[in-house]
Amino acid sequence: MAFLEIKNVSKLFGEMAAVKDFNLDVEKGELVTFLGPSGCGKTTTLRMVAGFEEPNPGKIILDGEDITNRPPNKRDVGMVFQAYALFPNMTVAQNIGFGLKVRKTPEATIKQRTEEMLALIHLEQKGSSYPHQLSGGQQQRVALARALAIHPRVLLLDEPLSALDAKIRVSLRAEIRAIQQKLGTTAIYVTHDQEEALSISDRIVVMYDGRMEQVGTPFEIYNFPSTAFVASFVGTLNTTDAEVIDPKAHSLRLEGQQIQAAEGLGGKRAGEKVRIAIRPERFNFASEERKDNVLDCTIENITFLGSIVRVQVALGSQKFFMDTFNNPFLELPAIGSKTQITCSREAVLVLTH
Amino acid sequence: MKRFPLFSWVWFILGLMYFFVPLISTMEFSLRMLKGRYTFEAYRVAFQDPRFYTSFGYSLLWAIITMVCSLLLVVPTAYWVQLRLPKLRPYVEFVTLMPFVVPAVVLIFGLIRIYGRPPLVLTTTPAALIVGYIVLSLPYMYRSVDSGLRAVDIRTLTEAAQSLGANWLTIIRDVILPNLRVALLSGMFLTFAIVMGEFTFASLLSWPAFGPYIEEIGSMRAYTPQAVSVMSFAVTWLSIAGIQWLGRGGAGQVQTAGAR
Amino acid sequence: MDRDNLVAPQSTPTESTNGDAPLARPHRRGFSWTWLGVAPFFLFAILFLFLPSVSIFVRSFESLGGGFTLQNFADIFNKSDIRNAYAMSLKVSAITALGGAFFGFLLAYAVILGGLPRWARTFLLSFSGVASNFAGVPLAFAFVATMGNNGLVTRIIERLLNFDIHAAGFSIYNFWGLSIVYMYFQFPLMVLIMAPALDGLRREWREACENLGGTGYHYWRYVALPILLPTLLGTAILLFGNAFGAYATAYAFTGSFLNLVTIVIGAQIQGDVLYNPGLGNAMAFGMIIIMSVIMLVYARLQRLAARWVR
Numbered sequence A: 001m002a003f004l005e006i007k008n009v010s011k012l013f014g015e016m017a018a019v020k021d022f023n024l025d026v027e028k029g030e031l032v033t034f035l036g037p038s039g040c041g042k043t044t045t046l047r048m049v050a051g052f053e054e055p056n057p058g059k060i061i062l063d064g065e066d067i068t069n070r071p072p073n074k075r076d077v078g079m080v081f082q083a084y085a086l087f088p089n090m091t092v093a094q095n096i097g098f099g100l101k102v103r104k105t106p107e108a109t110i111k112q113r114t115e116e117m118l119a120l121i122h123l124e125q126k127g128s129s130y131p132h133q134l135s136g137g138q139q140q141r142v143a144l145a146r147a148l149a150i151h152p153r154v155l156l157l158d159e160p161l162s163a164l165d166a167k168i169r170v171s172l173r174a175e176i177r178a179i180q181q182k183l184g185t186t187a188i189y190v191t192h193d194q195e196e197a198l199s200i201s202d203r204i205v206v207m208y209d210g211r212m213e214q215v216g217t218p219f220e221i222y223n224f225p226s227t228a229f230v231a232s233f234v235g236t237l238n239t240t241d242a243e244v245i246d247p248k249a250h251s252l253r254l255e256g257q258q259i260q261a262a263e264g265l266g267g268k269r270a271g272e273k274v275r276i277a278i279r280p281e282r283f284n285f286a287s288e289e290r291k292d293n294v295l296d297c298t299i300e301n302i303t304f305l306g307s308i309v310r311v312q313v314a315l316g317s318q319k320f321f322m323d324t325f326n327n328p329f330l331e332l333p334a335i336g337s338k339t340q341i342t343c344s345r346e347a348v349l350v351l352t353h
Numbered sequence B: 001m002k003r004f005p006l007f008s009w010v011w012f013i014l015g016l017m018y019f020f021v022p023l024i025s026t027m028e029f030s031l032r033m034l035k036g037r038y039t040f041e042a043y044r045v046a047f048q049d050p051r052f053y054t055s056f057g058y059s060l061l062w063a064i065i066t067m068v069c070s071l072l073l074v075v076p077t078a079y080w081v082q083l084r085l086p087k088l089r090p091y092v093e094f095v096t097l098m099p100f101v102v103p104a105v106v107l108i109f110g111l112i113r114i115y116g117r118p119p120l121v122l123t124t125t126p127a128a129l130i131v132g133y134i135v136l137s138l139p140y141m142y143r144s145v146d147s148g149l150r151a152v153d154i155r156t157l158t159e160a161a162q163s164l165g166a167n168w169l170t171i172i173r174d175v176i177l178p179n180l181r182v183a184l185l186s187g188m189f190l191t192f193a194i195v196m197g198e199f200t201f202a203s204l205l206s207w208p209a210f211g212p213y214i215e216e217i218g219s220m221r222a223y224t225p226q227a228v229s230v231m232s233f234a235v236t237w238l239s240i241a242g243i244q245w246l247g248r249g250g251a252g253q254v255q256t257a258g259a260r
Numbered sequence C: 001m002d003r004d005n006l007v008a009p010q011s012t013p014t015e016s017t018n019g020d021a022p023l024a025r026p027h028r029r030g031f032s033w034t035w036l037g038v039a040p041f042f043l044f045a046i047l048f049l050f051l052p053s054v055s056i057f058v059r060s061f062e063s064l065g066g067g068f069t070l071q072n073f074a075d076i077f078n079k080s081d082i083r084n085a086y087a088m089s090l091k092v093s094a095i096t097a098l099g100g101a102f103f104g105f106l107l108a109y110a111v112i113l114g115g116l117p118r119w120a121r122t123f124l125l126s127f128s129g130v131a132s133n134f135a136g137v138p139l140a141f142a143f144v145a146t147m148g149n150n151g152l153v154t155r156i157i158e159r160l161l162n163f164d165i166h167a168a169g170f171s172i173y174n175f176w177g178l179s180i181v182y183m184y185f186q187f188p189l190m191v192l193i194m195a196p197a198l199d200g201l202r203r204e205w206r207e208a209c210e211n212l213g214g215t216g217y218h219y220w221r222y223v224a225l226p227i228l229l230p231t232l233l234g235t236a237i238l239l240f241g242n243a244f245g246a247y248a249t250a251y252a253f254t255g256s257f258l259n260l261v262t263i264v265i266g267a268q269i270q271g272d273v274l275y276n277p278g279l280g281n282a283m284a285f286g287m288i289i290i291m292s293v294i295m296l297v298y299a300r301l302q303r304l305a306a307r308w309v310r
Helices: A042-050 A092-102 A107-120 A136-148 A166-183 A194-200 A218-223 A228-233 B006-030 B041-048 B050-083 B086-101 B104-115 B127-151 B154-163 B168-197 B200-204 B210-220 B224-246 C013-018 C028-059 C071-078 C080-112 C118-131 C137-147 C152-161 C175-199 C203-211 C216-244 C248-254 C261-270 C277-308
Strands: A004-013 A016-026 A031-035 A059-062 A077-080 A154-158 A186-191 A203-208 A211-216 A238-246 A251-254 A257-260 A273-278 A293-304 A308-315 A318-325 A338-343 A349-351
Touching (some): A016 A042, A042 A077, A077 A136, A077 C203, A092 A136, A166 A194, A203 A218, A257 A293, B006 B224, B006 C080, B006 C175, B050 B086, B050 B210, B086 C028, B127 B168, B154 B168, B168 B224, B200 C248, B210 C248, C028 C277, C080 C175, C080 C216, C080 C261, C080 C277, C137 C175
Parallel strands (some): A077 A154
Antiparallel strands (some): A004 A016, A203 A211, A293 A308
C-alpha cells in the first residue's frame, strides 16, 4: 500500500467538473508534480489533499488512515502557497514557530526547531525580521520552513515559484528539491512550468481539463508522450498528419514522401490518417549522418539560440523545426536551398487521440 | 463548515432594524397630521410654505457655486501634485485633514473674527457661507479626484499625449477630463448632499438655507418637520445612490460629510 | 510611488554636472506654471483655515478688557459649566465611538466573513453609505418621530408591553437619547471602513493557519485581530472625533439646552448673556487641540496598518 493514496477523486463546482476521476499512489519520500495549464484541476486536487476542498466523490488515504473527512487543521500536511501567505504581523521566527505553538510544543523545542529551519533555508540572520522586509524569494523560503517545521507527513506546494523572478526560480527550485530529498519528505508539487516539473520531480502527472493525461518519470513523459496534449505541452514538438501505408511495416506517407515509425500502428488500417510527432532535436542534417528516414525539404529560416541552432524547414506544405547543436565549424545551408534531413524510426511518435 | 450562520443573521437583522425603524417611524409620523387616518397633509402644508421653496432654492444655488469653486480649487492642485510636485502631497493632505481638526463651529468663530469687521467684511455676503461649504467639501473632493487620477495613471497618459504632439488644451480636454468624469461627478454629488443638508454654517452665519429652515419649522410645528426630513433623506439617498452607481465596479470609498 | 520631477530636455551641462536633484532646479517655464496651478488651493487654505485658527489661538489669550491673560484657560477648568460641557462631550464621544466601533465591526464581520449571501453585503454597504450621511437636523426629527413622546417605537412598546418609557424616566433629550441618535451615523461609518479591511484579510492566511494546525480561535487571536487592530483603533478614534465635533444634531434637539462644547461655542457666536469672546476662543482652541491629537494618533495607526497589509 502506498504512503498516500488518492482514489477515484472528482470535484464538481456546480455544473462544472474541475477534477475527473483522479487516481494516484504516492510512495514515501517521492516528489510528484501535477503539471498542466491553468484550469486543468491540479490546484483543486492539491487542495483536496490539504483539506480545503471536499472530494465528491473520492477518498484520500494517508499512511493507512482515511483522512477524506478530516478538517485541514488535523491532517498534518504542510502547505506552501503561491502568495507565500506569511502572517504579516509576526516575525520570521514567529511564523516558522506558529505550527508548533499551536500544538503547544514547549518553548525550548520551538526555539531549537526554528533555528534548525532557519539554517536549512540559509536565513539564520533573519529570524527577527518581518515578512515585508524580505524579498520574494526569501519570503517563500520562510514559507517553506514554516510548513516543514511541523514535520508534516506530506508537503504540498501550490505553484510556489510563480510569483518570483526567473533567476530566483531556477535557484530556488533546486533548493526546494535538495531540502525535500535531504529530509525525505513526501511532496506534491503543482506547476504549469514544464521545465520546473522536469527538473525536480521523481514522477510527473500531466493533467488537462480535469483529467490525468499521463503519469510517468520526467524521462518517460518527455520521450514517450502518450497523448497529443502531453507531447505538445512538454517541450517543443513537431506534429503533423500522415497516412498509413503498411501498418505491419510501420510505414507512412507524409507529404508525398515515405517515413518509417518503429511502433504504434497496431490496429491501424492502410489509408488511415494518424497524427505523428517528432522532437526537433531528433532531426539532423543527412549530410552529417544517415538514419532510417531521409526526407527532402527546403530551408526556410535559421535562428541562432546560443547553444542550439534552430532550423525551420518546409516539407511540402508542412513546417518543421530542427534543433542542432551549435558548432562553430558548422556549415549551414543557405535559406531557400534544398537539403535532406534525417531521423531514426524510434523518433517518430504515433499519438493516440 | 456549512452551519447556518445564525450569529451573522441576528446581527444583520438587528443592524437593519436599527437603520430602518427610524426611517419608517418618520415616514409614519409624517402621515399622521390629521387625527385618525394617514394622509399626506403634512407634505401638503410643507409644499405650501413659500419659504420651503426659497430656502431650497438658496441652498441649491449655493450648492452649485460651491461645486464649481471646489472643482476649480481641487482639480488643478490634484493634477499638479500627481504630475510635477509629489513632494507637496503631504502638505495637501494635511490641508484636507484640517476640516476635521477644525470643526464647523470652531471655524466660524475664527472666520467671523477676521472677516466680520472692516477692512475685510465677508460675513454680510454669502461668500463666508460658501467658504464654509468649500471647506467642508474639500477633503472629499480632493480624495475623489486624487484616486481618480491615480486609477488611470494620469502621468503616463500625459506623457503619451505630449509625445504625440498634443498641446495642453487638448490634453486637458481629451485626456484628463474624460478620465476623471466619474471622480468629478462623485465629488459633485457629495458636495450637493453636503450643502443641501448643512446646518451649522448657515445657522450661525444667519443665512436662510434649507437646513436652518427645517430646524425652524421643527421648533414651531409638528408633523411637517418629519415630512421635510423624509424629503431630505430622499435627497441624501439619491445623491449617495448616484455616487455608488457611478462608482460601480471600482473600489468603494468612504464618503461622509456634512452636518452632524 | 513618488517619481522625480521630469528633467527638462534642454538642461544645460552645468546643471547636470552640478549634481542637483531635478526638483531643486526645475525648468524655468514649468516652474511658474506649476506653482500657479496649486497656488489658489494653498491660498484658500491659508486664508480660510489657517488664519482663522491662528486668530482663535491668539484671541484665546485675550481678556475682556483687551489685554493678555491666561484666565480663559483657567476658566475652562474652573468654571463648572464649562468643565461639565467638556465632560459631557467627551463622554458622548467615547460611548458612541466604542458602541459604534463594536456594533459596526460585528455587522461588517457578519456580511463579509459571516457566511451571509452576497446581496446582504451589497445592501448593507450601500445603506451604510447613505446612513452615515444622514445626520444633523433631519436625523434629530427622525428620532423624535421614533422615540419621542409620540414616536412609533414609544407607542408600540406602550401597546405591546403596556409600558410607558417616558413615564419611567426615558427621554431622548438627554445624554442617552443623544448617544442613541449619534450611533445612527457612527456605526455605518465603522462598517464602511471595516468592510474593506476585513476584505483585505487574505484567505491564504486563514488556510495557512489551519494547515499548521490552528483553529478559528488561533486564527483570530494570533493573526486576524492583530492585523486588524490598527484599523479598528484608528476608526474608533475617528468616530470619537466625529461625535466630538458634532453640532447640528444636538442643536436640533434642544437648542442650546444640552451642555456640549460645540453647543456652548455656538451659543457664544450667537451672543448669549455671558458674552466673553476670549473664553469662546479658548474653548474653540481646546477643541482644536483635542481634535489634533486625535488626528495624529489616527494617522499613526493608519501608517501602521498600511505597512502590514500590502
